[in-house]
Amino acid sequence: xxxxxxxxxxxxxxxxxxxxxxxxxxDPEEEANxxxxxxxxxxxxPPTNPEKLKEIEKGIQNVEAEPLNSYFNMQELSRSLSILxxxxxxxxxxxxxxxxxxxxxxxxxxxxIINLMFKEGYIGESGAxxxxxxxxxxxxxxxxxxxxxxNVRGRTLNWPKNFLTGRSIRTKVNNCLSEERKIxxxxxxxxxxxxxxxxxxxxxxxxxxxxxxxxLFADDIAIxxxxxxxEVAKRPLQCQLNRMEEWxxxxxxxx
Numbered sequence: 001x002x003x004x005x006x007x008x009x010x011x012x013x014x015x016x017x018x019x020x021x022x023x024x025x026x027d028p029e030e031e032a033n034x035x036x037x038x039x040x041x042x043x044x045x046p047p048t049n050p051e052k053l054k055e056i057e058k059g060i061q062n063v064e065a066e067p068l069n070s071y072f073n074m075q076e077l078s079r080s081l082s083i084l085x086x087x088x089x090x091x092x093x094x095x096x097x098x099x100x101x102x103x104x105x106x107x108x109x110x111x112x113i114i115n116l117m118f119k120e121g122y123i124g125e126s127g128a129x130x131x132x133x134x135x136x137x138x139x140x141x142x143x144x145x146x147x148x149x150x151n152v153r154g155r156t157l158n159w160p161k162n163f164l165t166g167r168s169i170r171t172k173v174n175n176c177l178s179e180e181r182k183i184x185x186x187x188x189x190x191x192x193x194x195x196x197x198x199x200x201x202x203x204x205x206x207x208x209x210x211x212x213x214x215x216l217f218a219d220d221i222a223i224x225x226x227x228x229x230x231e232v233a234k235r236p237l238q239c240q241l242n243r244m245e246e247w248x249x250x251x252x253x254x255x
Contacts, residue, residue, distance in 0.1 A: 032178035035171040040181055041138075045250055052145040059148035060158045069154040071115045077107060121158035135194060136186040139252040140164045143187070143201045150200065160197065163188075185252075201251070206243040210236035 063069075084096035102110065116122075144161055152160075167183040187194045208214045208223065215222040223240050227233040248254070 028173040028176040029178070032171045032173040032176050033172065036169065036178040036181060040169045040183060046139055046141070046185055048141060049145075051075060052141055055148050056141070056144045056157070056161070059153040060161065062153040064154070066154060066156070068152065068156040071118065072111060074107065074111060076207065077111050077114070081107075118155055121155065121162045123159070124162045133190050135198060137254050138187050138198065138201050139185055140187075140252045142198060146200055146203070163191075163193065164197075198218065201253075204247075205248050206240070207238050209243075210239055212236050212240045214240070 041192050064208075081100050081102070084100055086097060120215075143164070144157070147157055147160065164187060167184055167188075168180050171178045187197050202216065205214075205216065205221075210225075211227075212223055212225045221244075223237060223244070225233050225236050
């Protein structure tokens with residue numbers, strides 16, 4: 001019965017949204033700004049934690065020898081190129097098939113560019129879709145801090161930092177663009193790096209106690225326990241929910 005209610009409410013919301021969008025057909029600029037608000041609500045900037053920021057900067061400045069910070073070699077590049085899929089071209093208009101067929105001289109040039117980007121922590125401009133529920137809520141500062149605690153440092157830490165910070169979003173309807181809005185939280189969906197970063201953020205989620213179990217798939221979390229009566233189940237489940245809420249507040253997530 002509850003599922004029927006949820007589907008009915010969702011269908012009503014979608015229908016209401018579609019009717020509202022239909023009324024804006026003569027004003028694509030307003031429509032673009034409405035979509036912007038839908039994908040990236042204009043919320044306040046998450047507060048910073050000076051201690052965490054200090055740890056992040058300390059980790060980036062750490063130049064000690066570390067395998068993760070070593071430059072890429074030709075063998076690694078060739079192996080990566082060999083497994084590229086035949087998908088459509090990206091924003092750079094370069095097809096993967098062309099990259100796979102580069103001769104040795106051009107592969108050397110490509111390797112130089114990749115290592116220079118790695119050295120400088122440069123991330124090229126790209127387009128990405130924001131997942132409003134899961135990826136959109138990730139606290140960037142907290143994620144980078146967790147990477148430092150996982151012993152990620154130097155260039156390998158600076159790269160995801162530049163990947164996640166200094167981003168903005170605009171939406172386009174027909175030929176009209178919305179206003180530009182800075183993004184202070186969330187990770188881009190569609191990048192091969194994003195699922196790994198998402199898992200890092202959720203790596204220390206409170207382990208269930210008192211007979212509870214937890215199942216986690218992306219942003220879908222199920223907490224459950226097996227008891228003879230509902231009344232017996234309430235206490236351990238509420239205890240786990242309280243621990244989850246404390247963890248959620250600490251890392252500025254929203255469930």
